[in-house]
Amino acid sequence: MKIGILSAGGDCPGINAAIRGVGKTAIQEYGMEVIGISSGFLGLLHKEYVELDENQLSGILTQGGTILGTSREKPFKKNDKFSKGDKPKIICQNYHDLGLDALVCIGGNGTQQTAYQLSEEGLNILGIPKTIDNDVWGTDVSFGFDSALGIVTEAIDRLHTTANSHKRIMVIEVMGHHAGWLALYAGVAGGGDVILIPEIPFNPAVVSRYLENRFNGKKPYSIVVVAEGIPTPRGISASKYIAENISILTNLETRETILGYIQRGGSPSPRDRILATRYGAYAVELIAKNIFGKMVCANGESISHIPLRETAGKIKLVPADNPLIKKARKMGVCFGDE
Numbered sequence: 001m002k003i004g005i006l007s008a009g010g011d012c013p014g015i016n017a018a019i020r021g022v023g024k025t026a027i028q029e030y031g032m033e034v035i036g037i038s039s040g041f042l043g044l045l046h047k048e049y050v051e052l053d054e055n056q057l058s059g060i061l062t063q064g065g066t067i068l069g070t071s072r073e074k075p076f077k078k079n080d081k082f083s084k085g086d087k088p089k090i091i092c093q094n095y096h097d098l099g100l101d102a103l104v105c106i107g108g109n110g111t112q113q114t115a116y117q118l119s120e121e122g123l124n125i126l127g128i129p130k131t132i133d134n135d136v137w138g139t140d141v142s143f144g145f146d147s148a149l150g151i152v153t154e155a156i157d158r159l160h161t162t163a164n165s166h167k168r169i170m171v172i173e174v175m176g177h178h179a180g181w182l183a184l185y186a187g188v189a190g191g192g193d194v195i196l197i198p199e200i201p202f203n204p205a206v207v208s209r210y211l212e213n214r215f216n217g218k219k220p221y222s223i224v225v226v227a228e229g230i231p232t233p234r235g236i237s238a239s240k241y242i243a244e245n246i247s248i249l250t251n252l253e254t255r256e257t258i259l260g261y262i263q264r265g266g267s268p269s270p271r272d273r274i275l276a277t278r279y280g281a282y283a284v285e286l287i288a289k290n291i292f293g294k295m296v297c298a299n300g301e302s303i304s305h306i307p308l309r310e311t312a313g314k315i316k317l318v319p320a321d322n323p324l325i326k327k328a329r330k331m332g333v334c335f336g337d338e
């Protein structure tokens, strides 16, 4: 068999570990031929690819980013005036021209949606979920999340010391797109006093009152962890909006930090390396069994799969009854709503 691998959407730590997991298992266990498609679905449109053999797959486990490159190309996007809707047809033709028997698509929600649409066009597709946002529906966890969690937690740890020295309110903005997973987990892991996520409507007045009470109760500084996806007036970043409100509503000195792309860079954590490796190896086992149209997923400690049809077009948000939120509330963390 000949299989292709691509990575699409925003990068994250662990993609290379997944590529390696797919490639090594395919070559060593099943004697398959493996090619890497360049820059996500863009590479499939332009037939840009590299042969992946043992040499290319060696030494990449610990590398951040993706050796194949990535893009946010969405071939099924409506109103694409340049292609007039031809992209899916071109991709299917190229898949066959390249002699592929299967294609593994490593990506987040958008990628799983495209993967589903391509499988509906008759291609043999498997999806592997990756994202620092942890918002892919149908899996407990995506690789990339644990690495980003480590980075954000370390950043919050560092903010504690400077916040304490200056007796300031430190507002830190965390990625996550429309979901609050990263802010919630890093907020709890980093001992954040206020955690604001898109899933919980907040009131700046509640946040400010809470911070003043802390200050008056002899807590000289506070850490406010804000997810980038909270609603704000247009054009204002989440952290700026919150910091400005705190400054206006309290007399406390406030500073903001946007962590940005640092959260997505660098080497994957051991946990992400293992998860990505297991996902990759499992995807090849599905291919060997001629099982397609699925996304690999994690259920607790086990790896399994769900139909792409089920995950496509959905997003996994933090539920209101999330146990970590409940525990954090009981410990006095403010979510801005009460």
Ligand code: F6P
Residues within 6 Å of the ligand: 010, 011, 072, 108, 131, 132, 133, 175, 176, 177, 228, 264
């Ligand atoms: O999905 C990962 C992510 O890093 C989000 O957290 C963030 O909102 C987005 O990608 C940034 O996208 P881009 O790489 O296109 O700037």
